[in-house]
Amino acid sequence: xxxxxxxxxxxxxxxxxxxxxxxxxxxxxxxxxxxxxxxxxxxxxxxxxxxxxxxxxxxxxxxxxxxxxxxxxxxxxxxxxxxxxxxxxxxxxxxxxxxxxxxxxxxxxxxxxxxxxxxxxxxxxxxxxxxxxxxxxxxxxxxxxxxxxxxxxxxxxxxxxxxxxxxxxxxxxxxxxxxxxxxxxxxxxxxxxxxxxxxxxxxxxxxxxxxxxxxxxxxxxxxxxxxxxxxxxxxxxxxxxxxxxxxxxxxxxxxxxxxxxxxxxxxxxxxxxxxxxxxxxxxxxxxxxxxxxxxxxxxxxxxxxxxxxxxxxxxxxxxxxxxxxxxxxx
Numbered sequence: 122x123x124x125x126x127x128x129x130x131x132x133x134x135x136x137x138x139x140x141x142x143x144x145x146x147x148x149x150x151x152x153x154x155x156x157x158x159x160x161x162x163x164x165x166x167x168x169x170x171x172x173x174x175x176x177x178x179x180x181x182x183x184x185x186x187x188x189x190x191x192x193x194x195x196x197x198x199x200x201x202x203x204x205x206x207x208x209x210x211x212x213x214x215x216x217x218x219x220x221x222x223x224x225x226x227x228x229x230x231x232x233x234x235x236x237x238x239x240x241x242x243x244x245x246x247x248x249x250x251x252x253x254x255x256x257x258x259x260x261x262x263x264x265x266x267x268x269x270x271x272x273x274x275x276x277x278x279x280x281x282x283x284x285x286x287x288x289x290x291x292x293x294x295x296x297x298x299x300x301x302x303x304x305x306x307x308x309x310x311x312x313x314x315x316x317x318x319x320x321x322x323x324x325x326x327x328x329x330x331x332x333x334x335x336x337x338x339x340x341x342x343x344x345x346x347x348x349x350x351x352x353x354x355x356x357x358x359x360x361x362x363x364x365x366x367x368x369x370x371x372x373x374x375x376x377x378x379x380x381x382x383x384x385x386x387x388x389x390x391x392x393x394x395x396x397x398x399x400x401x402x403x404x405x406x407x408x409x410x411x412x413x414x415x416x417x418x419x420x421x422x423x424x425x426x427x428x429x430x431x432x433x434x435x436x437x438x439x440x441x442x443x444x445x446x447x448x449x450x451x
């Protein structure tokens with residue numbers, strides 16, 4: 122008979138508990154590294170977690186996101202497929218897979234992935250616009266000039282429709298204040314490895330919506346124009362926590378009134394918080410912008426917390442701290 126020495130015996134339940142704790146810690150650190158765009162560190166941490174728990178396909182999806190950002194698209198695709206084998210109704214993952222395949226130039230596969238996502242969520246705007254973008258990619262392989270002209274025409278018509286929605290929603294006085302502001306699609310600045318959806322540049326008095334949103338529903342584009350309009354209305358290069366809170370509130374109000382069931386994760390999240398309580402949205406906005414820029418001021422011109430505070434060009438009275446100017450306000 123084989124005897125077991127309890128001095129050396131390790132309880133397998135305790136081992137699983139320790140492993141689970143270790144995996145959780147690695148994933149938490151990996152997420153932090155990914156969110157601050159430290160991709161190599163995130164990759165190392167996620168791979169260590171996967172080695173400890175190879176059956177956890179959530180880790181494969183996390184790895185896929187890192188590989189996508191590193192432009193190692195084939196490896197990203199393989200990890201997404203592993204994840205989707207056990208999570209086939211995860212709409213967002215199908216879209217992420219499709220975008221990876223689109224970047225690879227595998228347009229047929231990409232379109233199939235986007236269509237799968239759209240079947241799962243028929244109102245998902247990202248799935249819809251991704252299909253349209255992929256169709257244009259396919260056309261560009263056959264007739265580049267035609268694809269370019271069609272995209273340009275669609276962009277202009279879509280932007281005009283969105284601007285008309287904004288004009289209808291905002292007051293005439295507000296629209297007059299931003300009448301000298303140019304609005305266009307274009308390349309936007311990057312923040313921690315992710316391009317801005319929309320931004321305002323005071324120096325050139327321009328609101329730019331990311332080219333990635335050319336095929337978005339005009340309601341989606343309009344919501345972001347409302348947000349940037351709050352920045353543009355001030356005609357200055359300053360922003361603050363309060364100004365961002367005001368911009369998000371205006372955009373959420375527009376989205377609640379005009380979304381018509383369209384699904385957009387960013388706007389849906391802001392609107393849901395606003396409906397729960399405007400203060401909940403404001404608190405979340407403060408968290409996000411302090412993370413982006415710990416030195417962001419609490420107040421800025423035309424955006425004091427209430428009438429008792431008056432803006433001072435050298436310091437914000439509410440926070441007693443210097444105010445920064447920005448080349449780009451998002």
